[in-house]
Amino acid sequence: MSxxxxxxxxxxxxxxxxxxxSAGVLNALRGKAYDDFSRMGFxxxxxxxxxxxxxxAAFAPDYGLNLxxxxxxxxxxxxFRCEVPNLGTSLHFIVNDxxxxxxxxxxxxxxxxxxxxxxxxxxxxxxxxxxxxxARTEKDAINALNTMLAQDGLFVYVPKGVEVERTIQVxxxxxxxxxxxxxxxxxxxxxxGARARLLFCDHAADDRNFLVTQVVEAFVGERASLELxxxxxxxxxxxxxxxxxxxxxxxxxxxxxxxxxxxGLTRNRTDLTxxxxxxxxxxxxxxxxxxxxxxxxxxxIDHRAERCTSNxxxxxxxxxxxxxAFAGRVLVREGAQHSRSVExxxxxxxxxxxxxxxxxxxxxxxxxxxxxxxxxxxxxDEQALFYMRQRGIGLDEARMLLKMAxxxxxxxxxxxxxxxxxxxxxxEKRFRGELGHCSGCRLCK
Amino acid sequence: MRGRAxxxxxxxxxxxxxxxxxxxxxxxxxxxxxxxxxxxxxxxISAKKEEPxxxxxxxxxxxxxxxxxxxxxxxxxxxxxxxxxxISYYADPTKGNKKNGPKSLDEIDPELMKTFDKLGIPLExxxxxxxxxxxxxxxxVSVKTxxxxxxxxxxxxxxxxxxxxxxxxxxxxxxxxxxxPYRDNYFAALNSAVFxxxxxVYIPKGVRCPMELxxxxxxxxxxxxxxxxxxxxxxxxxxxxxxxxxTAPMRDxxxxxxxxxxxxxxxxxxxxxxxxxxxxxxxxxxxxxxLNLVTKRGHLRGANSKLSWTQVETGSAVTxxxxxxxxxxxxxxAEFYSVAVTNHHQQADTGTKMxxxxxxxxxxxISKGISAGKSQNSYRGLVRVASKADGARxxxxxxxxxxxxxxxxxxxxxxxVCNDTAIVEHEATTSKISEEQLFYCNQRGIxxxxxxxxxxxxxxxxxxxxxxMEFAVEAQKLLSVSLExxxx
Numbered sequence: 001m002s003x004x005x006x007x008x009x010x011x012x013x014x015x016x017x018x019x020x021x022s023a024g025v026l027n028a029l030r031g032k033a034y035d036d037f038s039r040m041g042f043x044x045x046x047x048x049x050x051x052x053x054x055x056x057a058a059f060a061p062d063y064g065l066n067l068x069x070x071x072x073x074x075x076x077x078x079x080f081r082c083e084v085p086n087l088g089t090s091l092h093f094i095v096n097d098x099x100x101x102x103x104x105x106x107x108x109x110x111x112x113x114x115x116x117x118x119x120x121x122x123x124x125x126x127x128x129x130x131x132x133x134x135a136r137t138e139k140d141a142i143n144a145l146n147t148m149l150a151q152d153g154l155f156v157y158v159p160k161g162v163e164v165e166r167t168i169q170v171x172x173x174x175x176x177x178x179x180x181x182x183x184x185x186x187x188x189x190x191x192x193g194a195r196a197r198l199l200f201c202d203h204a205a206d207d208r209n210f211l212v213t214q215v216v217e218a219f220v221g222e223r224a225s226l227e228l229x230x231x232x233x234x235x236x237x238x239x240x241x242x243x244x245x246x247x248x249x250x251x252x253x254x255x256x257x258x259x260x261x262x263x264g265l266t267r268n269r270t271d272l273t274x275x276x277x278x279x280x281x282x283x284x285x286x287x288x289x290x291x292x293x294x295x296x297x298x299x300x301i302d303h304r305a306e307r308c309t310s311n312x313x314x315x316x317x318x319x320x321x322x323x324x325a326f327a328g329r330v331l332v333r334e335g336a337q338h339s340r341s342v343e344x345x346x347x348x349x350x351x352x353x354x355x356x357x358x359x360x361x362x363x364x365x366x367x368x369x370x371x372x373x374x375x376x377x378x379x380x381d382e383q384a385l386f387y388m389r390q391r392g393i394g395l396d397e398a399r400m401l402l403k404m405a406x407x408x409x410x411x412x413x414x415x416x417x418x419x420x421x422x423x424x425x426x427x428e429k430r431f432r433g434e435l436g437h438c439s440g441c442r443l444c445k
Numbered sequence: 446m447r448g449r450a451x452x453x454x455x456x457x458x459x460x461x462x463x464x465x466x467x468x469x470x471x472x473x474x475x476x477x478x479x480x481x482x483x484x485x486x487x488x489x490i491s492a493k494k495e496e497p498x499x500x501x502x503x504x505x506x507x508x509x510x511x512x513x514x515x516x517x518x519x520x521x522x523x524x525x526x527x528x529x530x531x532i533s534y535y536a537d538p539t540k541g542n543k544k545n546g547p548k549s550l551d552e553i554d555p556e557l558m559k560t561f562d563k564l565g566i567p568l569e570x571x572x573x574x575x576x577x578x579x580x581x582x583x584x585x586v587s588v589k590t591x592x593x594x595x596x597x598x599x600x601x602x603x604x605x606x607x608x609x610x611x612x613x614x615x616x617x618x619x620x621x622x623x624x625x626p627y628r629d630n631y632f633a634a635l636n637s638a639v640f641x642x643x644x645x646v647y648i649p650k651g652v653r654c655p656m657e658l659x660x661x662x663x664x665x666x667x668x669x670x671x672x673x674x675x676x677x678x679x680x681x682x683x684x685x686x687x688x689x690x691x692t693a694p695m696r697d698x699x700x701x702x703x704x705x706x707x708x709x710x711x712x713x714x715x716x717x718x719x720x721x722x723x724x725x726x727x728x729x730x731x732x733x734x735x736l737n738l739v740t741k742r743g744h745l746r747g748a749n750s751k752l753s754w755t756q757v758e759t760g761s762a763v764t765x766x767x768x769x770x771x772x773x774x775x776x777x778x779a780e781f782y783s784v785a786v787t788n789h790h791q792q793a794d795t796g797t798k799m800x801x802x803x804x805x806x807x808x809x810x811i812s813k814g815i816s817a818g819k820s821q822n823s824y825r826g827l828v829r830v831a832s833k834a835d836g837a838r839x840x841x842x843x844x845x846x847x848x849x850x851x852x853x854x855x856x857x858x859x860x861x862v863c864n865d866t867a868i869v870e871h872e873a874t875t876s877k878i879s880e881e882q883l884f885y886c887n888q889r890g891i892x893x894x895x896x897x898x899x900x901x902x903x904x905x906x907x908x909x910x911x912x913x914m915e916f917a918v919e920a921q922k923l924l925s926v927s928l929e930x931x932x933x
Contacts, residue, residue, distance in 0.1 A: 367847035
């Protein structure tokens with residue numbers, strides 16, 4: 001219990017301060033989260049869903065926590081530009097775990113994009129109805145820890161029938177002079193027929209050890225559509241634990257796209273529930289890892305209603321001593337007839353030290369379904385390499401081209417042209433080893 | 446449409462009412478020791494078998510280890526609670542014969558002979574036209590091994606493990622527990638402590654075994670468990686094809702079957718191991734049935750060695766086993782072909798482990814699951830490529846067929862790849878019987894029930910084809926018995 005102890009102690013010692021800098025709705029769940037966390041502790045690797053990540057070790061070091069909400073002197077808008085050329089976005093910042101408000105381009109009427117703390121004060125009922133409903137604290141220690149300590153984050157609300165054309169871009173910037181832990185919370189509610197596109201970019205501006213827990217809850221109403229893109233470009237000293245929960249109602253559409261380009265330890269848990277008939281979900285993941293990077297994607301797609309469709313594609317390119325893990329579980333419950341599910345996972349291991357753990361699972365309790373999964377681990381096609389070399393393309397360049405082609409399948413799934421082009425560019429730079437940080441970042445130049 | 450549905454329902458009824466064919470009991474004088482398990486029982490079993498000191502020590506070490514362990518719960522199964530003290534760990538139906546077992550057929554209790562005749566296992570050699578050598582094991586004791594002399598001409602040893610302990614102690618000592626150590630898992634520890642009989646096979650260097658070797662296991666006595674132990678050693682350049690079949694009488698309580706199979710394959714040798722498992726599956730309400738908790742593993746020690754597991758699993762209330770291969774020898778090859786059928790309340794969590802350690806090792810996994818009734822059928826498999834296993838290659842394909850809306854089919858594959866030259870592929874599908882295929886057959890005058898049988902047999906063909914001839918026929922029959930008409 002040593003790793004857990006420090007967090008429990010911090011909470012009991014500073015409960016008043018945590019509450020004071022947050023909002024009532026968030027504070028209301030802390031007590032239960034504390035109880036759940038102290039009961040469960042961090043999951044060991046014997047827990048099936050945490051088989052490939054040593055959580056306790058990642059949480060063991062002593063990180064600073066900005067519980068007193070000291071504002072950082074840096075103005076992120078000046079210091080940082082995460083540009084996607086030709087993409088008009090409604091840009092917002094979360095520095096560590098505090099939302100920085102700024103005058104954003106006008107969004108359609110009724111749409112709310114603001115700090116979670118502020119939202120909890122302004123629309124307490126709306127937030128209370130959703131907060132903590134999907135990310136149950138009794139089920140997962142990271143949820144419990146995050147609920148216990150999170151003070152702020154992002155709130156997105158799109159009212160019935162409203163379409164937000166402009167992409168809502170949120171830059172999560174890690175900025176600190178000491179080792180820091182940040183607990184972010186995101187709540188997105190899309191009412192019936194609403195449409196929105198979210199882009200999260202994770203960056204670290206300082207060469208410090210960071211530990212981030214992020215819990216995202218997204219409610220997608222009937223016939224609503226949500227596209228969520230996540231792009232992680234941090235550094236080797238960053239530890240990210242992200243839990244994403246999505247609940248989909250009848251005939252809704254969700255696309256989740258997760259790119260891990262650089263980072264230290266990345267753990268993404270995605271739990272998607274298809275609660276309403278005819279809901280459809282597409283999940284894409286692309287991981288490019290080298291050095292000592294560890295990336296663990298763990299997904300659960302829960303088919304609870306009839307005629308739902310899910311499609312997953314995860315691709316990993318591993319170099320050096322990188323470790324990749326993918327565990328995807330598709331659960332088709334009793335009565336979820338006519339479910340369609342496809343799960344694909346393909347992995348390239350570039351070196352002898354690179355390791356890949358793949359675990360595509362199907363659990364099916366209904367008979368009229370079509371479910372399949374496929375998983376491969378392999379190398380680049382020697383013949384294709386030979387072909388290119390014959391034509392005067394150097395070995396490195398040829399490998400690069402093949403890796404690009406491999407990753408391209410995921411990138412081309414992005415529906416947004418400017419973002420797709422930008423990712424092409426970023427992934428290529430990443431393969432060339434040129435990418436430490438986003439080129440738009442002035443701090444890193 | 447209504448007519449068709451009626452036909453379907455009729456067949457569903459028929460199948461659910463179908464009785465387990467091998468559910469009779471044999472009234473034979475059986476010596477059963479007191480129920481319960483403690484060190485004295487372990488010593489008693491060892492004494493009854495007149496075992497050497499080292500084996501008793503092995504048993505006791507296993508027993509002590511078992512006591513420190515807890516029964517695992519990670520399977521996708523609901524195991525009924527097992528009261529290990531309510532089981533008798535030794536039952537001897539040959540009691541009354543000489544200590545070393547029957548010397549000739551005349552010495553075998555005619556009731557026992559009848560039992561095996563009824564099961565279609567020919568113990569009388571002149572009747573054994575199929576040319577298969579049989580070791581028949583009832584409860585804790587090997588009743589009779591046929592063709593022993595003919596095999597020994599080529600230096601092949603085929604006998605019960607108790608006999609092997611007496612006759613070839615060095616061989617047994619060398620290999621016993623070398624593939625599945627008693628610390629391997631809970632049930633392996635239990636088996637190592639109380640194992641009774643089973644077969645021992647030794648194929649000397651360069652010898653191809655001229656006939657199929659077969660062991661037939663039968664649980665007969667009430668409240669006993671079966672803990673057999675099979676050890677197969679195939680020396681350099683040898684070849685053997687080994688078959689295993691199992692049945693048990695119908696009883697309302699669960700019977701425990703915790704066996705161990707160890708296979709050692711040396712350089713250039715090849716072993717084929719086929720199982721048709723038809724333990725009593727329990728009745729339609731899920732009462733009774735055998736709990737089949739088995740550890741099977743082969744170690745491909747030599748270069749160019751080959752091991753092939755083929756299993757047809759139709760019986761048992763609970764099947765929880767993973768016949769595995771450790772591919773240590775360079776260029777070694779392993780195969781796993783499986784058809785697992787579950788009906789009524791049966792549960793199966795089965796699959797394989799392929800551990801690639803040597804270079805250019807290859808493994809193939811073909812698994813077909815068929816679930817009907819209220820059963821749960823899971824494939825769970827591990828493919829691990831160690832960092833030194835250059836050029837390792839694996840192909841896995843797991844298909845599940847669902848017949849009925851209350852059953853479940855699950856796939857849990859694990860792939861751990863630590864080598865950049867390895868190629869590992871896995872694919873799985875789950876679906877119900879294609880309406881189109883059924884319609885196609887119907888159109889051509891084939892009634893639905895026959896069409897289902899046809900489609901299921903076609904579906905399982907990849908695996909059935911790998912079985913030796915006699916077993917393939919039996920397996921096909923079993924499939925049709927278990928499934929015909931269950932589509933609903």
